[in-house]
Amino acid sequence: MGSEMISIQNLKKCFGDNVVLKDISLQISKGSVVAMIGPSGSGKSTLLRCINLLTIPDAGVVDVGGQSIIFDGKNTTLPKARDLAKFRSRTGMVFQHFNLFPHMTVQQNVMEGMVTVLKTPKQEARAVADALLQRVGLSDRAEAYPSMLSGGQKQRVAIARALAMKPAVMLFDEATSALDPELVGEVLNVIRSLAAEGMTMILVTHEIAFAREVADQVIFMRDGVVVESGPPAIVIDNPQKEATRSFLSRFKNSVQ
């Protein structure tokens, strides 16, 4: 086993009476790619959002790259806003609906985190942004505004924006779900190249075939618990649990 990059212990989250995460624990080693699959409402997106604390867990421990934050379930030791912000800056998040800043150009979107949060000098940030945009194949759109881009282009900018923070891990929350089918491929290609470079990533996805291709580990969740976890050859191709089998049967066509 490599060193642990992410460690989650006894994570719990409720929204009112609705228990979304029931005592989740998992370890993710450095450089691994984890795909989280499961029906909607299974808690996979909430779990992902808890890892960068966009959703504050009720209880449990979240550790990313050796920095841990403990939630005791009483709201008494809620970490300071500044510490939360610092913690979040070390994880990159890519959203289903891109959430690019519409009042900034593509280049400014990528520079924003560096300039505002990391206090990188503008010139240096611009150089990094241009390199990242080249990497996601959008050098020629640096001066465009997000409204002028296709969905696939927007998502690639969003990935570049997250990478600009030099995050320890990248989190993808259904990054291709809002895209037209013909635009999914260009985004998956970028994710694939990140995986090849050894970026630690967690993907919440409905792209089962893609999960099988790039993931080292697949986590199947249902009703707020991890039902099954392991290499894709087992969880996707040869699931041990009935719940996993019945969920995957709906994707049979895309798997074969």
Added chain:
Amino acid sequence: MYQWDFHTLWQYRNIIFIGFGYTVGYTVIVVILGLLVGLIAGLCRLSPKVYISGPFRAYVELFRCTPVLVQLIWFYYALPILTGIELTPGMAAVLALTLYGGAFYSEIIRGGVISIDPGQSEAGMALGMTQFQLMRRVVLPQAFKRMTPPLVSQSIMQLKNTSLLSVLAVPDLLYQGQIIAHDTYRPLEIYSLIAALYFAILLPATILAKRLEVKMSDGRGA
């Protein structure tokens, strides 16, 4: 048939000019201060902490739900009795119009901020921005674009409300007009002129605001 006579007004041009200056000057002051108060009140009302949002909510409702003329008179006549602090008519006017305008501005600003997609805040938070950075860099620049039309409307109201200063004998456009009317017995002409002057200030201002709005949305979708 009434005989219009605007010629007699010419000799009062200096008095009108002074009134014009007071009206524009007080408007600039109460718009700027009102926006400042409105920004603070609007943002504080968004706080999840009731001990922050509560007092500002009370302030907004108090000043939204009482007539500005009553506030004006209250600040000038009642406040000194309660506190012992004498206010000049000008100070009372600035205080009342700032707080009155601020209450409405704050609702516009609060509404504008709420209208921004929560995904924008989440994206900023995911980058590690603090609440302050999020407001300054992400939310307010987008919200202000949407707020511009109602903020302009409210500022127009601010200008027109300065006409109430005449009640406290502040020599604004309307007060000067009243003096001239008493002097000339030509109320029709002078009030027509005053109305035209208000219009002459505000129409170009609205055209300017419209230009600004168009310029701000150039090439950028929502």
